[in-house]
Amino acid sequence: MTKDLPPLLVVDDERNMRLSLETVMADEGYETCSAESAEEGLKLLRKQKCFLVVTDARLGGMSGYDLLKEIKKSWPDMPVLMITAYATPKLAVEAIKGGAIDYLAKPFAPEELLHAISRCAERHQLLQENAALKEKTLESFGLKRIVGESEEVEDLRNLIRIVAPTDATVLILGESGTGKELIAGAIHLLSKRQGQNYVRINCAAIPEQLLESELFGHEKGAFTGAIRNKAGRVEEADGGTIFLDEIGDMSRPLQAKLLRFLEDGTFTRVGGNQELKVDVRLIAATNRDIVTAIKTNAFREDLFHRLNVVQFMPPALRERGNDVILLANHFLKQFCCLMGKQIEGFSKDAERMLEMHHWPGNIRELRNAIERCVILESKPKIQVTSLPDFKLEARLRKTDHDNAHIAPSLEDLVSNFERDCIMNALAEHQYSLNHTAEYLRITRHSLRYRMHRLNIKFEHGGDEDTVVPEEQ
Ligand SMILES: Nc1ncnc2c1ncn2[C@@H]1O[C@H](COP(=O)(O)OP(=O)(O)OP(=O)(O)O)[C@@H](O)[C@H]1O
Numbered sequence: 001m002t003k004d005l006p007p008l009l010v011v012d013d014e015r016n017m018r019l020s021l022e023t024v025m026a027d028e029g030y031e032t033c034s035a036e037s038a039e040e041g042l043k044l045l046r047k048q049k050c051f052l053v054v055t056d057a058r059l060g061g062m063s064g065y066d067l068l069k070e071i072k073k074s075w076p077d078m079p080v081l082m083i084t085a086y087a088t089p090k091l092a093v094e095a096i097k098g099g100a101i102d103y104l105a106k107p108f109a110p111e112e113l114l115h116a117i118s119r120c121a122e123r124h125q126l127l128q129e130n131a132a133l134k135e136k137t138l139e140s141f142g143l144k145r146i147v148g149e150s151e152e153v154e155d156l157r158n159l160i161r162i163v164a165p166t167d168a169t170v171l172i173l174g175e176s177g178t179g180k181e182l183i184a185g186a187i188h189l190l191s192k193r194q195g196q197n198y199v200r201i202n203c204a205a206i207p208e209q210l211l212e213s214e215l216f217g218h219e220k221g222a223f224t225g226a227i228r229n230k231a232g233r234v235e236e237a238d239g240g241t242i243f244l245d246e247i248g249d250m251s252r253p254l255q256a257k258l259l260r261f262l263e264d265g266t267f268t269r270v271g272g273n274q275e276l277k278v279d280v281r282l283i284a285a286t287n288r289d290i291v292t293a294i295k296t297n298a299f300r301e302d303l304f305h306r307l308n309v310v311q312f313m314p315p316a317l318r319e320r321g322n323d324v325i326l327l328a329n330h331f332l333k334q335f336c337c338l339m340g341k342q343i344e345g346f347s348k349d350a351e352r353m354l355e356m357h358h359w360p361g362n363i364r365e366l367r368n369a370i371e372r373c374v375i376l377e378s379k380p381k382i383q384v385t386s387l388p389d390f391k392l393e394a395r396l397r398k399t400d401h402d403n404a405h406i407a408p409s410l411e412d413l414v415s416n417f418e419r420d421c422i423m424n425a426l427a428e429h430q431y432s433l434n435h436t437a438e439y440l441r442i443t444r445h446s447l448r449y450r451m452h453r454l455n456i457k458f459e460h461g462g463d464e465d466t467v468v469p470e471e472q
């Protein structure tokens with residue numbers, strides 16, 4: 001229990017008392033340091049981290065009470081245990097009021113002292129654990145979690161640094177899996193609201209009728225099942241931040257209420273008539289095409305403008321250049337660590353395959369792909385065979401195209417399909433032009449011609465036959 005505990009400081013002007021205290025504590029496994037005056041004690045504290053100060057109330061020079069005052073000024077969390085020969089209730093009250101954690105009157109049994117010390121040691125350990133946990137959460141949501149060295153990601157991090165400390169409303173628009181939630185978390189953690197609540201609501205996951213009550217709360221009897229008053233999540237977020245994820249899925253009537261709330265922070269609970277007010281910073285995100293949603297009247301334009309004070313648009317993974325490999329290695333390490341496996345990296349072919357893929361599901365898709373690889377791989381490096389079947393996903397992506405608002409021309413559709421077929425075939429045949437042409441039943445010349453026409457860029461590989469995808 002005394003493991004990793006810094007020493008405790010004994011301040012007493014009587015040498016014998018210091019020695020006997022030190023012996024008692026050493027027997028219990030506590031490390032101690034000592035000082036014969038308050039002044040010396042303060043000097044020591046500036047140099048040495050201690051977890052507790054045990055001081056006599058009466059000292060030559062500064063008294064134990066003065067010392068207590070000084071300690072509380074510079075180290076407000078430091079517990080101080082006061083010992084005195086004159087135990088009167090008045091003095092005890094004075095010590096406790098001054099911030100002493102306990103008060104012992106001489107003579108006292110060693111167990112009494114040890115009991116008080118062990119409580120302080122426990123408290124110290126709890127505080128340490130708490131601080132470590134807090135730091136871990138901060139770090140896990142902060143900028144450090146946003147991996148990437150591409151210019152786009154660097155810009156993103158800079159914008160977070162600039163915008164986070166302000167109270168500006170933030171709108172995050174981007175494809176699914178591009179890290180919108182990560183950005184929202186980082187903004188909260190870098191803001192002055194960091195110590196307050198961060199409340200996240202996924203508007204798409206809560207049925208429309210319940211979303212209003214979830215957000216703004218309800219009064220007893222407001223609807224069937226409302227058996228007691230319930231505070232809304234905006235109240236929970238008071239002083240902090242609320243993150244409305246998938247805001248594009250919010251119904252129009254609720255959008256109107258949200259707009260009013262955004263104007264001045266006021267709202268009424270469902271079934272209530274009292275106007276309530278909170279101080280909340282709002283961050284909203286959606287992967288929907290918000291412009292189309294406005295055009296089709298699914299999203300209020302005034303709300304869009306109100307939300308759109310600062311806009312973040314995290315880039316799609318396919319636009320992040322070398323970050324694909326960087327992120328792949330990042331997730332590889334993470335999953336190897338989780339699963340206790342040792343895989344040192346990716347084979348050249350696997351790396352190429354990762355670089356060639358379009359990543360319609362962005363970083364989430366990459367993360368899942370790497371998780372799967374780590375489960376399946378038995379070689380020291382990730383092989384192509386452990387990667388998912390990207391051809392299947394290319395077909396899924398094609399369906400996405402079909403659903404896009406502006407339908408692509410037949411010519412584009414055919415070109416895209418042809419490009420996918422050729423890229424997949426190349427990857428499957430280790431980028432050998434001969435083997436790929438043979439597989440596609442066209443001549444090598446025709447393959448080169450089509451690659452040129454479809455703007456598939458390669459450099460020459462190690463031999464006449466192999467090509468290497470062009471660096472981005
Ligand atoms: N830059 C990044 N570095 C490391 N991990 C990332 C990065 N961006 C996203 N991720 C990870 O990818 C996954 C998806 O990210 P996130 O949930 O933030 O996406 P999203 O944009 O909110 O997606 P959706 O629109 O589908 O909700 C998460 O596991 C997240 O931790």
Ligand SMILES: [Mg+2]
Binds near residue numbers: 180181245
């Ligand atoms: Mg999300």
